[in-house]
Amino acid sequence: MNSINKKLFVALDFSDLKHTLEFVEIVKNYVGGLKLGLEFFTKNGIAGVEKIKKYGLPIFLDLKFNDIPNTVNRAASNVLSLNPEYLTIHINGGRRMIEGIASIKKRTKIIGVTMLTSLDNRDLVDLCIDEESSEYVKKLSLLGQKSGLDGVVSSVSELKVLKQAMPENFIFVTPGINFKMQNKDQKRTSNPGEAIKSGSSILIIGRTITMSSDPLKVLMEINQEITKNNVSSN
Numbered sequence: 001m002n003s004i005n006k007k008l009f010v011a012l013d014f015s016d017l018k019h020t021l022e023f024v025e026i027v028k029n030y031v032g033g034l035k036l037g038l039e040f041f042t043k044n045g046i047a048g049v050e051k052i053k054k055y056g057l058p059i060f061l062d063l064k065f066n067d068i069p070n071t072v073n074r075a076a077s078n079v080l081s082l083n084p085e086y087l088t089i090h091i092n093g094g095r096r097m098i099e100g101i102a103s104i105k106k107r108t109k110i111i112g113v114t115m116l117t118s119l120d121n122r123d124l125v126d127l128c129i130d131e132e133s134s135e136y137v138k139k140l141s142l143l144g145q146k147s148g149l150d151g152v153v154s155s156v157s158e159l160k161v162l163k164q165a166m167p168e169n170f171i172f173v174t175p176g177i178n179f180k181m182q183n184k185d186q187k188r189t190s191n192p193g194e195a196i197k198s199g200s201s202i203l204i205i206g207r208t209i210t211m212s213s214d215p216l217k218v219l220m221e222i223n224q225e226i227t228k229n230n231v232s233s234n
């Protein structure tokens with residue numbers, strides 16, 4: 001696999017373990033890592049993650065913790081022992097929650113979710129947040145970085161601003177990526193070429209691949225897009 005395509009992580013949003021394992025068998029040589037989120041984890045738990053870990057690919061454990069510091073620390077300890085490459089929390093859990101998890105992690109990189117890619121400016125109004133999405137994402141990212149995060153999740157459209165504001169080794173994770181199909185619940189979307197050109201460190205792609213009748217074909221096409229649009233400055 002071309003090394004740049006190591007940036008592509010597939011979101012395994014499945015409940016069924018057998019189906020997930022069969023799917024990983026198909027894609028394992030063409031992705032940089034595997035993202036396991038709430039759907040997989042609430043059905044299959046720690047034992048399920050251990051089964052997926054056996055493939056030897058980096059695991060992005062997307063559990064989006066958001067609770068009081070004590071609860072998050074204890075829950076995080078239960079999964080940090082799995083040594084996932086990445087673990088997510090919500091930045092709006094606040095400074096003390098983030099500092100707490102940053103202080104107990106070992107080799108796992110803690111990634112903060114800024115504003116979900118399923119939200120847009122109108123949703124911020126509903127949530128009584130008096131900011132444009134790019135400004136809101138930037139402020140949350142700065143708080144996260146100062147509190148000890150290794151990286152953030154944002155949409156591709158905020159990357160330019162974030163890359164200027166954050167240290168060089170900071171990790172920029174971008175979901176909300178469409179390719180030849182549109183996921184209707186995602187609002188702040190982009191495509192693989194734009195994501196890589198904008199300096200994304202990890203592209204998270206789920207249903208575009210997992211719901212396809214030929215996942216490997218879509219995966220190869222996405223990997224070609226990534227390679228074609230890669231710029232050496234990333």
Ligand code: C5P
Nearest residue numbers: 011037115116117175183204205206207
């Ligand atoms: O299927 P799709 O490509 O939209 O999947 C995106 C994945 O990224 C989902 O697993 C979703 O939970 C996750 N995610 C997201 N937006 C965030 C953080 C994570 O879509 N801000």
